[in-house]
Amino acid sequence: MAGRTARLVLLAGAAALASGSQGDREPVYRDCVHRCEERNCSGGALRHFRSRQPIYMSLAGWTCQDDCKYECMWVTVGLYLKEGHKVPQFHGKWPFSRFLFFQEPASAMASFLNGLASLVMLCRYHTSVPASSPMYPTCVAFAWVSLNAWFWSTVFHTKDTDLTEKMDYFCASTVILHSIYLCCVRTVGLQHPGCGQCLPCPPCCCC
Template sequence: MAPGLWAVAAAALLLLLAGPGGASQGDKEPVYRDCVKQCSRTNCTGARLRGFQSAQPPYMALTGWTCRDDCRYQCMWTTVGLYQAEGYRVPQFHGKWPFARFLCFEEPASALASLLNGLACLLMLLRYRSAVPRQSPMYHTITAFSLVSLNAWFWSTVFHTRDTYLTEKMDYFCASAVILYSIYLCCVRTLGLRRPGVSSMVGVLLILAFTSHVSYLTFVSFDYGYNMAANATIGMINLLWWLGWCWQNRRTLPYWWKCGVVVVMLHGLALLELLDFPPLFWVLDAHAVWHLSTVPVHFLFYSFLIDDSLHLLNTEKIGVKLE
């Protein structure tokens, strides 16, 4: 039940209902297309290209910004200016709102928010490992889950820094890995502590599901609708499973409410994606606000994990049946 997991699933469902994305209004405009062609023809060949490459800051070259990318960026703002001058709504380009690039960061607010989520997750993982003895039944499962989550936040940061074919796929695939691993975590906590064979079987099935999911998206078709539907389905199963566990243990576990609050908060925060407004100051959009709002939830989430892990350790020591 990682912070951001429920929000990922809910937002994916919302996006699915909105329909698959295609070419956006901005990059369909003839003025934009002509501008990019003219800029590329003039600036991205011969001596002009060599001049661009020699003047380009190292951090831009290292993150893969090309001359043609720079043409698209400049022409995007030219098109936005024309739209605003005529009183039209700001258009999207290639499925995204126009963002003011900061250094090499394509979406600076979302990249920062993803980084902060990763740092919060790392900080609380370290706190968990210092507060919970390794003998706790869930210790290794939670540690592994946290590493999977950290990997997902890393690729989310990279993707919002530089949107490429590779970074987009890694962002999607790593988010799917978190969602699938969360099912394993849920199974171990609610069933596997009493019946280890069940969690082992679920683990094998989830590995096969993840391998099939990634293989289909990589080698057959990267279907955004299918990817979102799959993540939303797994997320909703996980949501209902955890809420059922919370309700079942509300009288015996005094910290159950932390789990419930995290679930409700993250689903509520995911609704921020519905706002979908042009970025404030060309930096802060609904997606960035959503990611920023999930940062504090990590602290409550790991507080629940610490309480629950210590509870399991104590009940195991005195021979009490695990919930």
């Protein structure tokens, strides 16, 4: 009985994921996207779109189909607000106003600044902590793992694709796993100060 219930829960969850979000399930949104793609994303209309598209948009991977989805998203949001409804999600995300080629400008900037802070602290760690310190390699590795995660977070919030989404989530998971590892190493080092490599990091490595 428990196994059957678990299977039903999993099936329900899969169905919910497959059905998308409220906004992109709306017929008005789907019809808008379909008509926009038919009108602008083939033949001469597509060539015209590409000729007037800013170079930074094309370099960032924004396509005609992406542009249609973006414009139709706001058309749908406008109808929701006009009828007194709450703003819906689209494809599992809340709608954000695009700035230049940034899909989520505030989140992209926050990720970039976090990465920059990690880089600055890594440089400070290099200059203030001897390479012979017991926890030096572990802390430096953690800094690079964090930098990599913030890089992909910035890319993901700049342009959401299947690849950037997977890289963002995967790299964020590596930071969590490495944090757990670092915490365990430091805890063991504090309890057993004679265990060499397990000595705690200098305080600045966690900044």
